[in-house]
Amino acid sequence: MAPKIFIDGEHGTTGLQIRTRMAGRRDVELLSIPEAERRNAAMREDMLNNADIAILCLPDDASKEAVQMVSANNNVRVIDTSTAFRVNPGWAYGFAEMDGAQADKIKAARFVANPGCYPTGAIGLIRPLRAAGILPDGYPVTVNAVSGYTGGGKQMIAQMENPDHPDAISAPHFLYGLPLTHKHVPEMTVHGLLDRAPIFSPSVGKFAQGMIVQVPLHLDDLAEGTTMESIHAALAAHYAGQDIVTVVPLSDSKALPRVNAVELEGKDTMKLFVFGTPGGSQVNLVALLDNLGKGASGAAVQNMDLMLAS
Numbered sequence: 001m002a003p004k005i006f007i008d009g010e011h012g013t014t015g016l017q018i019r020t021r022m023a024g025r026r027d028v029e030l031l032s033i034p035e036a037e038r039r040n041a042a043m044r045e046d047m048l049n050n051a052d053i054a055i056l057c058l059p060d061d062a063s064k065e066a067v068q069m070v071s072a073n074n075n076v077r078v079i080d081t082s083t084a085f086r087v088n089p090g091w092a093y094g095f096a097e098m099d100g101a102q103a104d105k106i107k108a109a110r111f112v113a114n115p116g117c118y119p120t121g122a123i124g125l126i127r128p129l130r131a132a133g134i135l136p137d138g139y140p141v142t143v144n145a146v147s148g149y150t151g152g153g154k155q156m157i158a159q160m161e162n163p164d165h166p167d168a169i170s171a172p173h174f175l176y177g178l179p180l181t182h183k184h185v186p187e188m189t190v191h192g193l194l195d196r197a198p199i200f201s202p203s204v205g206k207f208a209q210g211m212i213v214q215v216p217l218h219l220d221d222l223a224e225g226t227t228m229e230s231i232h233a234a235l236a237a238h239y240a241g242q243d244i245v246t247v248v249p250l251s252d253s254k255a256l257p258r259v260n261a262v263e264l265e266g267k268d269t270m271k272l273f274v275f276g277t278p279g280g281s282q283v284n285l286v287a288l289l290d291n292l293g294k295g296a297s298g299a300a301v302q303n304m305d306l307m308l309a310s
């Protein structure tokens with residue numbers, strides 16, 4: 001019998017994209033409730049407890065309630081796409097490529113926390129350099145990023161697309177998270193293996209799906225002898241043997257005049273770049289992804305497939 005999957009929040013931005021990715025799959029059975037009943041707690045509880053895997057695409061508080069609804073039922077495994085459980089040690093962090101053991105942890109887990117979109121890029125760049133001893137303790141890491149507006153869910157989509165919305169946003173590009181306390185900082189710190197929280201400055205552009213995450217570094221303050229080439233080699237070695245996270249060869253990135261935030265729209269992969277001048281003293285590490293692809297829905301489906309393979 002095909003495993004049963006219930007997407008709680010299936011009519012929201014992340015949920016809809018997961019459903020689209022599952023369309024036509026015969027190896028799983030999708031449980032569903034009508035859009036008008038999406039907040040019907042009794043129906044949701046019933047679906048949640050009849051699923052083999054429940055994928056939660058809800059705000060944090062609703063995710064916590066949903067986990068309560070299934071906590072006593074060991075037959076149900078959970079993938080949560082919210083921020084609620086990402087630094088909870090009882091949950092496997094759903095970024096399979098972040099180190100060699102992570103895919104097996106996800107396969108075996110009952111509870112999997114899908115990463116945030118920005119942390120996917122930031123951790124993808126930082127963690128291999130911490131693990132290789134290139135990025136030393138105490139380094140003042142900064143993370144600057146731009147996201148497509150779908151990252152803000154149904155509410156921000158309406159604000160950006162409907163000029164008559166009472167809180168319409170007309171800016172083509174804006175900074176937010178200005179108090180520097182964005183909810184993704186703990187996750188970047190813990191899973192980036194950082195001993196010091198990064199300064200994180202997010203922004204949104206007037207495009208639906210896409211994301212650029214930048215981590216600029218001074219080579220003089222890294223492990224002795226670190227070069228642009230050695231950083232690239234460490235990233236390339238870390239991500240060898242799979243094709244979801246790729247490290248763009250230096251010979252290719254050197255020839256690029258610009259990086260297009262929407263290049264990977266609709267894709268579930270991530271590209272990493274090392275920019276700078278050979279022999280120079282600085283590099284800019286860049287991650288390119290779709291906030292709803294590897295940054296959310298694509299990662300959730302990848303995690304579901306790993307769990308089903310166990």
Ligand SMILES: NC(=O)C1=CN([C@@H]2O[C@H](COP(=O)(O)OP(=O)(O)OC[C@H]3O[C@@H](n4cnc5c(N)ncnc54)[C@H](OP(=O)(O)O)[C@@H]3O)[C@@H](O)[C@H]2O)C=CC1
Pocket residue numbers: 008009010011012013014015038039040056057058059060062081082083115116117150151152153154155291292295296
């Ligand atoms: N958008 C993105 O790029 C990313 C989103 N995420 C995370 O995914 C989760 C979902 O976000 P997103 O899809 O963007 O949000 P949306 O607002 O687009 O969708 C959320 C859905 O959940 C429903 N919902 C809200 N509260 C409840 C409740 N109490 N009970 C049942 N259903 C409820 C909403 O219904 P209603 O329409 O009635 O409000 C809506 O259908 C969030 O935790 C978000 O942080 C993670 C990574 C990236």
Ligand SMILES: CC(=O)N[C@@H](CCC(=O)OP(=O)(O)O)C(=O)O
Pocket residue numbers: 081082083115116117118147148149150151152153156184202203204
């Ligand atoms: C553009 C935008 O608003 N982005 C969201 C993050 C999207 C994401 O990764 O979702 P989680 O809430 O699940 O972490 C934000 O900054 O809150």
